[in-house]
Amino acid sequence: MSRNTLVVPQATQALDQLKYEVAQELGIQLSPDGYNGNLRTYDAGKIGGTITRKLVQIAEQSLGGSSSNWR
Structure with a gap:
């Protein structure tokens, strides 16, 4: 069982x-x-890495920009 707790x-x-x-x-x-x-x-790492990339992409889209704006 994961020890991480979800905010939502x-x-x-x-x-x-x-x-x-x-x-x-x-x-x-x-x-x-x-x-x-x-x-x-x-394989677990590939799944986790891809999920992270997708979640970051979704967050960037919802903020209306890209990560390069935060430098």
């Missing part, structure tokens, strides 16, 4: 859905029962 607890379902969508895009099979103990660390 209702986001759990959306994040899980995003995780499965990203895994499917990358061609990585996730277990539907939630146990992914057989998942390679490399």
Whole structure:
């Protein structure tokens, strides 16, 4: 179980859905029962990195700019 706490607890379902969508895009099979103990660390990192990139992209779009404005 993750130790991270979500600021918006209702986001759990959306994040899980995003995780499965990203895994499917990358061609990585996730277990539907939630146990992914057989998942390679490399694959888990690819999923997490892609999710992070997508979330940053969504945040940038909602702010109406890009990260280069913050330098």
